[in-house]
Amino acid sequence: MKHLFKPEVVKGLWSLLILLLVIKMAWFAVEVLWLPTIGVEHSEDKGAKALYYRVKLSPNEAAPPATTKKPVQIAGSIKDIKLLAIYNASDVTVVTVEYKRKTKVLAKGEEINGFVLEGAGSNYATFSKNAKTYQVNLLISTKGKESIKSAQPSTASASSENKVEGEVIDAGDHKIVDRSLLDHYAKNMDDIYKNIGIKEIKKGKDLEGFSISFIRRGSPFAKLGIQRGDVIKAINGQKIDSYNAAFDVYKNISNIDNLTLVIQRGKEEMELEYEVN
Amino acid sequence: MQMVKKSGIALIVAWFAILVLMPKQEFYYKLEESLAKHEIELNEEKIDEGFFSLGLHQVTVYFKGIPVATIEEMDLSTLLFYSSLELEGLHVDDSLKRMVPQETQKALLSHTIFSPLTVSVDAEGSFGGMTGVIDLHARKVHLDFNESKNIEMLKPQLKKGEKGWVYETSF
Numbered sequence: 499m500k501h502l503f504k505p506e507v508v509k510g511l512w513s514l515l516i517l518l519l520v521i522k523m524a525w526f527a528v529e530v531l532w533l534p535t536i537g538v539e540h541s542e543d544k545g546a547k548a549l550y551y552r553v554k555l556s557p558n559e560a561a562p563p564a565t566t567k568k569p570v571q572i573a574g575s576i577k578d579i580k581l582l583a584i585y586n587a588s589d590v591t592v593v594t595v596e597y598k599r600k601t602k603v604l605a606k607g608e609e610i611n612g613f614v615l616e617g618a619g620s621n622y623a624t625f626s627k628n629a630k631t632y633q634v635n636l637l638i639s640t641k642g643k644e645s646i647k648s649a650q651p652s653t654a655s656a657s658s659e660n661k662v663e664g665e666v667i668d669a670g671d672h673k674i675v676d677r678s679l680l681d682h683y684a685k686n687m688d689d690i691y692k693n694i695g696i697k698e699i700k701k702g703k704d705l706e707g708f709s710i711s712f713i714r715r716g717s718p719f720a721k722l723g724i725q726r727g728d729v730i731k732a733i734n735g736q737k738i739d740s741y742n743a744a745f746d747v748y749k750n751i752s753n754i755d756n757l758t759l760v761i762q763r764g765k766e767e768m769e770l771e772y773e774v775n
Numbered sequence: 776m777q778m779v780k781k782s783g784i785a786l787i788v789a790w791f792a793i794l795v796l797m798p799k800q801e802f803y804y805k806l807e808e809s810l811a812k813h814e815i816e817l818n819e820e821k822i823d824e825g826f827f828s829l830g831l832h833q834v835t836v837y838f839k840g841i842p843v844a845t846i847e848e849m850d851l852s853t854l855l856f857y858s859s860l861e862l863e864g865l866h867v868d869d870s871l872k873r874m875v876p877q878e879t880q881k882a883l884l885s886h887t888i889f890s891p892l893t894v895s896v897d898a899e900g901s902f903g904g905m906t907g908v909i910d911l912h913a914r915k916v917h918l919d920f921n922e923s924k925n926i927e928m929l930k931p932q933l934k935k936g937e938k939g940w941v942y943e944t945s946f
Contacts, residue, residue, distance in 0.1 A: 510784075
C-alpha cells in the first residue's frame, strides 16, 4: 500500500501540533492560575454633585465661625533648630537640620529636641510638639559664596517670586475673598501646599475625605477661618470625598462667585461662607 | 544536520506559538491591577489583540481618581528578546499644563535582553525631543532634553547638563 504522505513528514507535523498544544495548555494554566480575566474599571464618582445650589436672599444672620486664633507659641527651643536641606519626594520626606552645632538627618516622624518632623514643603519643614505645629524655614546663607539650598532649589526661588495678590477681608457675617487670590492659587498649585497641608482620611483602604494638617500663619488660608484638624466635608455643595471631587472644585475655582465650605470641627459641623469679589 | 534543522524549526515554531498564543489581554489586566495598587487606573475604549502586540485606543489615565491624561494610541508589544511600549498622542489635562508639558506626540519605552537592566526612553512633543534611560538596577531615571523648548514649567526639576537640560530622579 502506498502512503499519501511520507511517514516522517506526518510524524514531524504531529510533533509540531503537540508542541503547539503544550504551549497553549501552559498559557491556559498561567491564565487560570495567575491572570485576571477582567480589567480594572474606573468608577466615576456618583452623587458628588449637589442637585441644587442654595440661594441666599436674606443676609446671613448666623454668627461667624468661632475663629479663636490661638497665638502659635514659638518655644525657645524651636529657634535652635536650623533647617539646612530638604529632600521631598512623593513617598519620603527627609530633612537635614542643625541643632546645637550638630547636623542631623531626620525622616518624617523622627524627632529632635522633642519636635517631631511632620512634613516639608519646598523651602520649609513643619514640626509638631505638644499638639502645636511649628514651621522652620530653609536656611539660605547670606554670608557668602555658598548658599544652602533645598533639593529643588529653583522651585523655591521660582515660586517665591510669585507674590500673592489679594486679601481675605472679614465683613462680619461673612468673609470676602479677592478674586485675584483665587486666580493666583488656580495657576500656582505649589503655592497652595506651601500654605496648607491636606491629609487623607481613610477607612480601611477607602478614602473618606480630607482634613487640614497645618495652616501657615498669616497666609490667606489662615484668614479663611479654617483650622488645623478641620475636616472638609463639602465645597459649594459638592461632597469632598475623593481626589476627583477635590480636583473638580480646584479646576473651577476661578469661575465661582460664592464659596461655601462645610467643615467638621470636632463633633460640630459648620458652614463657612465667602463672597468672591 | 537533519537533527539541527528539526530543532531549529521546533524552536522557531515554539517561539512563534509562545508569542501568538500568549494571553496578552489578560497580561494587560494584570498590569492594570498592579498600577491600581499605586492608584493609577487606565480606562481604554478599545483593545486590539495582534499576533505580537496589544493595541489600546483612547486611553484615559487616572491618578487617585483624577483624569490626568489621555493617550490616543498605546501599543504594547514583545518578541521576548525585545519589548516595547509605544504611546501616541499623549495629552495631559489642562489643569496640569503649568506643571508638565501638555502634548507628547510620540513616546517609546523599549527593553532588550542584551541590556536587561535598562529601559530606553525616547519621546517628542511640545517640549522638543527627549531621550533617556531607566536603570532598573540602580533604580534611577535619567532623561536628556535634547531640543528643549517650552519646558519652563519643568526647569525647577531639571539640571543644566553639557548637552542641554537633564532630569534625574530615583525610585
